[in-house]
């Protein structure tokens with residue numbers, strides 16, 4: 001067993017100012033920012049710190065959500081032209097994932113996405129070579145955990161694929177609770193529910209350790225206690241969920257994830273990552289609990305619930321309280337049915353299935369998608 005964390009964390013109100021400490025004079029820094037971080041003035045604050053540190057910087061504003069390979073490829077020439085030594089990514093998981101993917105293809109120009117992306121657990125994986133450009137991740141959502149994780153999730157066509165390597169773990173993460181304070185309700189809900197999925201999947205994973213468990217338990221507990229308040233805008237709750245997101249990130253960096261993520265990555269065309277995960281979670285739990293209840297039961301007890309049934313109902317209740325829609329409400333039936341076979345096959349091949357407590361068949365995955373669609 002092994003427990004790993006590469007990223008140095010700075011946290012607390014105003015911790016954004018650590019940018020000035022981290023960067024060096026004359027260092028060439030490229031900042032990737034989402035539009036909201038520019039609009040809300042946080043990008044401006046970052047560039048002020050860069051100026052104070054005497055760094056040479058450039059900004060790329062408007063990194064899209066749920067990023068595609070095209071978005072990464074479009075950014076690359078600008079990056080190559082500037083020749084940065086350090087990246088800063090300020091925004092949600094999407095912006096951080098773009099910075100990570102750009103880092104791979106900027107540091108190793110001969111590499112193609114298809115060479116290193118993980119398409120199937122049955123295919124030989126090519127490791128990502130050593131990378132040199134430093135990365136500071138500054139999350140503005142409270143969910144993805146990309147600020148500490150080894151993954152970058154990129155959409156190619158209808159499907160998301162991951163690049164995974166410890167080389168992708170950011171060097172620094174800055175968790176300043178002023179940033180997620182401004183999240184719209186839906187972003188707070190969707191990203192916050194991703195935290196719960198990360199915590200539960202990392203805990204029940206075949207790769208879980210007592211150390212990843214500790215982070216998973218604390219993150220899940222925090223979600224059950226504070227997510228509703230956080231979504232309704234409570235400041236203290238938003239801060240707690242912000243840290244819980246990174247804790248769940250540390251949990252899955254080590255414990256990995258499972259069938260919910262395998263299935264949501266293949267259903268990425270349907271909606272935002274956290275939302276699709278939240279919809280699928282109870283159905284995957286029902287499937288796993290029937291066949292391997294042990295770890296769910298132990299998580300239930302850690303969280304102060306009576307038994308595994310109570311955990312399962314709390315998950316459903318939280319979705320209901322937060323008005324998570326049914327799958328059939330956000331997807332066109334015809335399109336869903338047309339894509340079902342392909343999604344199930346690709347989800348079955350997803351490497352995260354290796355960590356799920358149960359090895360499903362393609363037909364069983366299809367049935368889980370169908371149950372989620374019918375809302376049974």
Ligand code: NAP
Nearest residue numbers: 034035036065066092093094140141146149151182183273
């Ligand atoms: P996101 O897609 O990064 O952000 C969603 C939207 O929220 C953005 O469009 C952004 O709008 C807005 N936003 C973000 N922060 C805001 C703030 N503080 N105030 C106002 N608006 C804000 O959401 P996310 O849930 O963090 O990331 C989802 C992505 O992460 C998915 O692509 C998923 O696959 C990936 N993911 C990665 C990992 C990993 O380990 N790498 C793990 C789980 C999920 P603007 O664009 O207008 O700014």
Ligand code: FE
Nearest residue numbers: 144194198273
């Ligand atoms: Fe996730």
